[in-house]
Amino acid sequence: MREFLIRRSILAIPTVIGVTLLVFIVMRIAPGDVAIMILTGGGTTDSLDAAQLARVRAELGLDKPLHLQYVEWVWGMMRLDFGRSLWNNLSIWDMVVQRAPLSMQLSLMSIFFAVMLGVPVGVTAALRQDTLWDYVGRSISIGALAMPNFWLALLLMMLLVHVFKWSPPLGYNPLWERPFDNLSQFIWPALITGFSGSAIIARMARSATLEVMREDYVRTARAKGLAERIVVMRHVLRNAMIPVITIVSLSLAGVITGSVIMETIFTIPGLGLLLIDSLRLRDFPVVMFMVTLVALSFIVINLLTDVLYTVVDPRMRLQ
C-alpha cells in the first residue's frame, strides 16, 4: 500500500506542474489586461497613458518576464504564500478560507442527499426488477436527469415566495455562527443538487446491482443456503458499490468549486461565485490559485478513490 501511495504521489507531480503551466499560460494569453481594467474599470481608456500603465503593471509585477512571473508564483505557492488579489490587495488565502466552508457544506450536503436518495432507489429497482418499484425508481431518476438544476431551483423559489410568502436568508451565514439561517439557506440548493445527483447514482447502482446479482459467487452464496438479506448486503451491495464510489468521489472533487448556479440563485457567497467574479475581473492570482486547487483536489480524490477500492474489493489490493 505504501509503495502504491508513493508511486501515485510521484506520478502526480508532473500533472501538477502541467496544470500550473497551463493555467498560467491560459490566463496570460486570454484577452484583457488587468492593468488597463484597474485603470479604467472596464470603462474608457480616456485618461490612460503609457506611464500610468507601466506603473500599474510594475506594481502588479506584470512587467517581469513571463518565466520569472511563473517561477515566482509557483515558489510562492510552495511556501504557502498564495498571493493577493490584484484588485483589492486582499489575501487570496483569506478570501478562499472565508468562502470555502460554504461551498464545501453545500457540496457535502448535496452529495449526502444524492447518496441517500440514489443508492436505495437504484438498489431497490434492481432487486425488484420489472416491478412497479423498478418503474417508479427509473422514472424518478430519468426525471431528475431531465430537469436542469437551475430550473428546479427557480420553481422552488417561486413556490416558497408565492405560496409560503418566504424566501431563504440572504448572504453569508456560516453554520457555526448562524445555524438556523445557514440551514434555512442551504437545505434547498442541497436538496435540488442532491436530487439531480441521485439520478446518476441510482442508475449506476441499479445496473451494477443487476450485474453483480448474475455473478457466480452470488449464485453460490444462495446455493449454500445464505439468507437473501445476507447475500444482498454482504455479496451484492459491496461489489455493486464500486462504480457508485467512483461517481461520488468525483463529485467530492467538485466540493472545492461549489455550484456556481446554486450559489447565484440562493445568494451563497461561496467559491464558485469567487471564481466567476475573479475571471470577470481578470484577477489572475485568484483564478490561478483556484484552478490549481481544483486540479490538486481531483488528484487527491482520485488517489483516495483508488485506496477506497481496495477496501471495498480486496482483490484490487493484490493487483
Add this chain to the structure above:
Amino acid sequence: MKEATMKLFRALIAVAALVLVTSAIACGSAGPAVEIPPTPTAEVADRTAGVAKGPEVTKAATLGGALNIRRQREMVSFDPHYAISTNDNQNNMHFYSMLVKQQDKGAIKPDLAERWELQNNGLKYTFNLRKDVKFHDGTALTAKDVVYSLNRAMGRTEEKKKSDRTGILDSYIKSITATNDATVEMELVRPAVVLLEMLTSGFGAILPAGTVANDLRSAPRGSGPWMMDEWVKGSHLQYKKNTKFYLQGVPYIDSLKHWMINDEAAFEAAFLTKKVDVGACQSLDCHKRTDEMEARGELLKNRTIGYSLTGLGINIRPNAKGPWTDKRVRKAMQLVYDHQAHIAAILDGKGILTSYLSSGTPWGRPEDYWKNKPGYRQPKDQDIAEAKKLMQEAGFPNGFEVEMQVRNDQPDRSKEAELWANQLGLISIKPKIILRDSADIFERGSDGRYEVWQHAWAFFTTDPDELLGIHFLKGATRNYFGYDRADFNALFEQMSRETDPKKRQEMVTKLEDMVSEDLPVIVEPQSLASTMWWPYVENWNPGWNAYVDSRKDEVWINTAKKK
C-alpha cells in the same frame, strides 16, 4: 360639609382624569418620538451663487431602522476619484462628501460648501466651507483637503493620474487655491455652466490631503454620513451611521445594507418577502407582477428615461477606410434600423424614441417629435426603399461586410448587435459580430482599431457639455469616432459659455441636428427603467442620475407601516 365633600370629589375626578389622559398619551406612543433636525435643503436655481437657506422640511419620526438595498456588482474600489464603475461610485457616495450635492434635476445644494459665489465674469468661484466637518478618523476637513482632492481628480498631484470621470474638470479649471482653512478659490479657464453639476458627482469626493490610491484599497477615508461596518465579499456591504456627521441627526436610519444579489429570481424573491426594501426589475414577468402590485397600492414605482449614448458607433477618422465612411451609407444604415422592433425585442416594450439628447435630460426633444421622422417612422417600407437607393448611389448596391465589435460582458449589447445584423441585412450589409473584452474594446476604441462598435456610453451629468462635448467635440476624451466638424466645434464653444438657458437650448438643438446629419453614431431607443420600493421606505428619492444622488441619508423606515 356637603359642598366641601363635593369639591374634594371633583378635584379627585380631575386628578384621575389627568392621570388617565397622561397614561393614554404615554401608552399611545410606540417609541421615542424624536424631532429630526432638518438638513439644509436650499434649492439653488441660479447656479452663479448659492447658500444654505436653512430648513424647508421639518418632520417627526421614530429614528432607527435598517434599509436593505440590492446590488448586482461587488465593490471593487474605495477610491472615489479612480472608481471604475457606477456601482462603486454609488457605494462610495455614502462614505464621502462633495463640495455641493444634487438631489433632483437642476437643484444644486450645499454639501461641504456652505455658500459659493461666481465672480470675475464667470471666471472665478469662491467656496466657503463648513467649519464643523470631520473625516471619519476625527481629523478636521479643511480647504487644503478640497484643493488636494480636486487636483488629484484632475491628475495634478504626484499620482499624475486623471479620474476617468471627473478628469475633464481639467479642461475647465485653471487653478484651485485655499485662501484660508475654510475658503477655496477656483479660477476657471473659461465660464462653464456645467462646472457645479460636475462637482456634485461622487467622483468629485473630498479626501484627506495626501491620500493616495494604496490608502483606499480596502477601506474608504471620507467624511460622509456613512462609515463601513462590515464587508463580506460576495455577500453584503454594511454601513453604519457616522454619528459625528456634520448634519445632526442625519442619516435618519441606523444602518444600510447592500446585498449582493446577481440573480433576478433571487432578487425578486428577496424583494417580495421584504428582505430587500428597494430594487429594480429586469424581467418582463417581474415588471408585470410588480406593475399590478403598484396598481393595488402595495408598492411604489418610479420610472426614468435613460440618457446614455446607445447605438452603433462608426469609425470615421480621417485614416479609417470602408464604405461606412460615406455619409450616404451611414444614412442608409440609420434609415433601415427599426426602432419599434428594438423597443419590442430588446427593451421588452419599455422604451422611448430619442436621438442624441435623450428626453430623459432637460435638453432632449420628446418622443412625439421623432416618431414621424425618417428612420423612426412606421411602417418601415419607405425608409428601406430610400436606404437601398442611397446604397446604390454610394456604389454599394450589393452591400458589404463589416466588423461590429461588442463588449463580451453585457448581454444586452449582444442582443442589440444581433438586431443590427438582422436589420442591416435588409440592405445587404453583413456585419461580423466580434465579442471583445472591455479592456480590449476601449483600447481599440481609443486607437481607432475598429470598424463599427455597438455600445452604450454612459454620462454622469445631464449637461450638454458632456452629452455632446465628450463624444463629438474635436479631440474630446471619448470621441472614439473621430468626429470633427468645424461649425459644430465653434457653436459648442459658444453654447458651453452661454448662461441664458433659452439661448443655450437653441444652440444645443442646433448641435444635435448637426450630429444627426453626420451620424458618427446611429442611436437606438432609450430604455424606460423603473425603481420600486415598499411604502414603508419613507422619503425615498428615486434619483435621476446614479452618479450624483446615492447617499440615502434622508430616507427612513416607517416601522408602523412595515408591520
